Amino acid sequence: MFYNVENLFDTLDDEDKNDEEFLPKGERFWNDRKLNLKLNRIFQVIMALGEGNPPVLVGLCEVENLNVLEMLIRRTPLERMGYKIIHKESPDRRGIDVALLYRQNAFVPISYQAIAVTDTENESFKTRDILHVTGQLGHDTLHVFVNHWPSKYGGLVETEALRALAASTLRHVADSILVRDVSSKLLMMGDLNDSPTDESLLKHLKAKTDFDTIEASALYNLSYNLAKAGKGSNKYQGKWELIDQIIVSGTLLETERLHVMPSGAAIFEADFLLEKDKTHLGQKPFRTYVGFKYNNGFSDHLPVYIDLYSN
Numbered sequence: 001m002f003y004n005v006e007n008l009f010d011t012l013d014d015e016d017k018n019d020e021e022f023l024p025k026g027e028r029f030w031n032d033r034k035l036n037l038k039l040n041r042i043f044q045v046i047m048a049l050g051e052g053n054p055p056v057l058v059g060l061c062e063v064e065n066l067n068v069l070e071m072l073i074r075r076t077p078l079e080r081m082g083y084k085i086i087h088k089e090s091p092d093r094r095g096i097d098v099a100l101l102y103r104q105n106a107f108v109p110i111s112y113q114a115i116a117v118t119d120t121e122n123e124s125f126k127t128r129d130i131l132h133v134t135g136q137l138g139h140d141t142l143h144v145f146v147n148h149w150p151s152k153y154g155g156l157v158e159t160e161a162l163r164a165l166a167a168s169t170l171r172h173v174a175d176s177i178l179v180r181d182v183s184s185k186l187l188m189m190g191d192l193n194d195s196p197t198d199e200s201l202l203k204h205l206k207a208k209t210d211f212d213t214i215e216a217s218a219l220y221n222l223s224y225n226l227a228k229a230g231k232g233s234n235k236y237q238g239k240w241e242l243i244d245q246i247i248v249s250g251t252l253l254e255t256e257r258l259h260v261m262p263s264g265a266a267i268f269e270a271d272f273l274l275e276k277d278k279t280h281l282g283q284k285p286f287r288t289y290v291g292f293k294y295n296n297g298f299s300d301h302l303p304v305y306i307d308l309y310s311n
Helices: 032-049 066-074 077-081 156-180 199-204 224-228
Strands: 002-008 057-063 083-087 097-103 107-115 130-137 140-148 185-191 219-221 234-236 239-241 244-249 274-276 283-285
Touching: 002 032, 002 185, 002 244, 032 066, 032 077, 057 066, 057 140, 057 185, 066 077, 066 083, 066 097, 083 107, 083 130, 097 107, 097 130, 097 140, 107 156, 130 156, 140 156, 156 185, 156 199, 234 283
Parallel strands: 002 057, 140 185
Antiparallel strands: 057 097, 083 097, 107 130, 130 140, 185 244, 219 244, 234 239, 274 283
């Protein structure tokens, strides 16, 4: 599964990060009580999505540091689930990172690295790294990429090139793996801040949306059909958008050994994750804050997930 948990910050001041609003005396009056409620909210989502058998792999974004991740798997009943953490600090100005939780009885990490997304024409540009984890799942080696691409804050057109940069960076790494071994299995997940039909996905990542012919070295966006059906993981100005996506290499769509079905992507839309949208009708994600008003919810995003099968 992948989940943008919406600002999982601790209550400590980090001088190297812009975390002032998430301090006890900050604008949001963030404190230990609210943090513990948030941690238990996330635990509830992970357990409910797995129907009591939580996912082997959990990609997360908008986490401040290793400290809050340790709290999540130690202070909540997730402690009994055998999760371990893979995380590296990234240069994002707000101090938010991506991370991967994995159940150590099912997934064995081999290596991991943080892939920087850099702009050669703008040295001051800083964003989240892409986390690349290689590990053993069953009898197969799986390459997992956890992403949180640059947002549209500052304008759609003005930030479009930044998401294209993240997409191109990811595609370059994918190509380098597939050139060495075309049978490699790649799983990409993340908040991409773009839809499956935007240029960053189609032109720069080259994530296909047609599953009629499967090529081993191609990438396929499992989230496309959900978006086409009007489904979304985030609601912006009254419109659902599917910006949290799961993309796989063609090798994971072959039915031998470790695989996923082309229709295998889903959005976890449990009732407790939603609340009434009084402004735009329907429902919307039950988030932690609405503006600066504490809402005691879960997140402004819904989790996305797939079922992996192994022969």
